[in-house]
Amino acid sequence: MIMADEGFLDGLHAGFAVPPAELVALITRATGTAPEQVERLKVGDENEVHRAALPGGATVFARIRKPGDGTFDSEVWAMEQARAAGVPVPRILILTGIPSEAGERSAMVVEQAAGRQLGEVLPDLDPDRRRAVMINVGRVLARIHAVATPGPRRPDAAGRWPDPTDVRNSLIMEREAQRPSLEAAELTAAEIGAALDQVRRSPDVPPRTDAVLCHGDLHGAHVFVDDELAVRGVIDWGLWHGGSRIGDLAMTSTKYPEPDFEAILTGYGITPDPEFRERLAQAVISQSIPHLAWHDSIGNAPGRAHYAEKIRTALARLRPSV
Incomplete structure (x- = not known):
């Protein structure tokens, strides 16, 4: 969080x-x-x-x-x-x-959700139990993504879902317009250019087909677990949307240390290969830009710095293939 x-x-x-x-x-x-x-x-x-x-x-x-x-x-x-x-x-x-x-x-x-917030529980767990609970989080995330949505993002007031191509084009324009926030976060011109290039390359944010239900904000305050480390509650669906599995996994990866996220992937049933890693990094960049811009717009410097670091880390992972 x-x-x-x-x-x-x-x-x-x-x-x-x-x-x-x-x-x-x-x-x-x-x-x-x-x-x-x-x-x-x-x-x-x-x-x-x-x-x-x-x-x-x-x-x-x-x-x-x-x-x-x-x-x-x-x-x-x-x-x-x-x-x-x-x-x-x-x-x-x-x-x-x-x-x-x-x-x-x-x-x-x-x-109230049953159990305790995951974020409160994690610091007291030994490595094996910590991995076990994050595997359970991955299993629940897979259940969320098993729900197909009629399209990307959200429907309008009349219940119409947007056209995926229109959404993609508008998303690229939005990310370009958020350049001033990237500059305010002290990303360099080269980093900004590379990040926006990856937005244009990413096939996952948004997906052209097969959109699924995405929570959008699955951090430790929004997941509740019991004493046996079973997930008992998923709360705060304010950032839900229709999107891609990799897109939502990418945003989830920004909420946890890497070992925790690797356990989530295990529970989800994913064995990452190089293509998955590349698509994940692209999606992290595309997902992080609007979050950075939002935190910049409300004056939350820690949030802006957090997502700037996520963009830099994702770019570093892509550099060999960029």
Whole structure:
């Protein structure tokens, strides 16, 4: 997970907040009981998130979109598709809207995932158990990718999925337009030129055919495991999309140290060959550029630096064949 400093998150989240009375009313509607305690979690740069303790010890989470930032409808669709494929996804208790001065804000309340966050568990595991749990993560990721989508990215409000060729052309234009963020991250002109060339070469972001469901953000805070190291929950589907298996694996590789990712590939059932490694590196570059640009746009320097390093590492791996 790319961590932002506390001051950055404080400033970002100060710009939007549901009034406490409305938050309590939302949770009460979803659960049938008023919460005993509600705590706001400043854990990301997209949604307002609150953890609520209920009478009897249960915990639920309220997630609210920023004003004017769309709805959770498509995210709910992705979660339902994953659940049908055997992926452990927390139950959604309510999907609704909350009025605000800036317009209606989409809101959802979900049950707490069973187990503990993978990111909390990993540091205490010996190498064998750490490899075992990452193999289990790979198996779950393979289940997610077993879900075919009608096209790449997401459908529009009318349910139409975009044309893959149009998506690819627009993606290349978007990456070119993100050059100023790459410069701000202190990538050299040669590195930027090589990175954009690999975007044009990559067959995987987006795929022309055979798009599958991709989580898009499978880091250690979004995976929950039990004491036996089985995956018990996959949360936060905000970056889901239709895409390629290699594209989603590439983004997953940016979230973990290399030995952990190699174990994910084992669980997924992939024995990497040179072609796979090349396509993976190309996809890492193409996936990292917009994430770098996003962190640059919101002023999150650690996130920008993280993805700049991922681009440099991927370029270094491609250099013999570039």
